[in-house]
């Protein structure tokens with residue numbers, strides 16, 4: 001079977017790891033790589049050589065996309081480059097997969113959808129958490145009616161990034177300039193992707209409004225002052241990004257989604273998923289399930305009796321995708337989900353199947369960022385949520401339910 005000729009844009013921390021998964025993929029031949037930094041290109045070329053790849057180096061992503069030696073594009077670059085690179089790839093008729101992150105403007109989300117509508121070129125956001133083992137099991141529980149009707153969902157990007165952000169200039173990392181200059185829900189997709197699957201957002205259900213609230217910014221200043229080995233230039237009280245951003249979205253079917261961004265205070269990692277349904281409840285913070293089926297009303301005071309009981313539900317509900325994957329041996333990268341998301345894109349392109357996470361799914365997730373920025377500036381005032389899928393009926397199945405997975 002002929003391999004697909006792949007071009008890769010963005011060879012920073014994430015690009016390095018993801019490129020190696022692409023390099024190991026049996027259907028991919030890396031023919032071109034690109035970064036703004038020559039040294040990152042040189043390092044990558046050296047790393048993929050033992051796997052039989054001999055990519056040409058580009059410092060300009062548009063030239064990589066235009067190359068006749070590139071048939072398909074992966075974008076692992078910083079947030080600012082996702083939409084320009086994805087749109088350019090679609091316009092060049094080259095299927096493209098791009099990393100996660102919020103948009104900067106609603107217009108960018110529209111551009112993404114328009115480029116796809118006008119060219120028909122497949123494009124997918126690589127939202128790996130949609131493929132997580134827990135998330136996939138929760139989809140199966142939901143499909144089985146375990147939670148009843150979902151009324152509220154919560155999620156978060158709760159990840160202590162103080163070192164990454166504060167050392168961003170030293171390490172040439174994109175988060176630094178974003179945290180200096182913007183205050184918003186800057187990274188909604190890891191939790192929102194799975195929540196949107198559970199609610200069918202963009203597939204019959206839709207968001208109606210969004211309100212966002214930001215705390216002050218105090219975490220980074222304190223951290224830098226307490227760590228003399230960090231870049232001291234920026235303990236100056238001038239970080240724009242608030243430490244905690246809480247965002248509330250409402251849906252057409254009367255549900256609420258609550259997102260939390262918590263990246264500049266001390267805390268353990270969590271995507272904080274919570275499901276509140278008419279028949280059951282789940283909390284990722286302590287991996288617990290509570291349901292009318294398995295618990296009595298008197299149990300609700302006895303939290304600790306069922307803390308950590310999720311595993312027994314996983315035994316029952318874990319879907320085939322993950323059972324097969326565990327049997328075959330999980331590959332590296334965030335507990336295995338990085339390979340799953342890359343592979344699902346490659347297979348969809350090869351088979352001409354719809355993109356598992358298409359431009360509309362992506363635009364909905366990415367739009368949260370500019371909308372939250374606008375709402376925060378107006379003291380949390382609700383803003384209406386644009387309907388990127390208006391008039392695209394084929395996204396609904398006959399029973400009104402659409403299954404992404």
Ligand SMILES: NC(=O)c1ccc[n+]([C@@H]2O[C@H](COP(=O)([O-])OP(=O)(O)OC[C@H]3O[C@@H](n4cnc5c(N)ncnc54)[C@H](O)[C@@H]3O)[C@@H](O)[C@H]2O)c1
Pocket residue numbers: 009010011012013014015034035036037040059060061076077078079081099100101126127128172173174175334
């Ligand atoms: N899905 C996940 O689990 C996950 C994990 C980490 C990072 N990410 C995502 O990966 C992306 C990159 O993150 P990172 O930590 O590697 O950042 P990074 O700053 O280390 O690397 C980004 C790279 O993109 C390059 N770049 C930026 N603009 C470019 C352009 N116009 N042309 C060519 N190259 C360009 C930069 O030079 C840099 O090398 C981000 O979107 C981030 O959200 C996803």
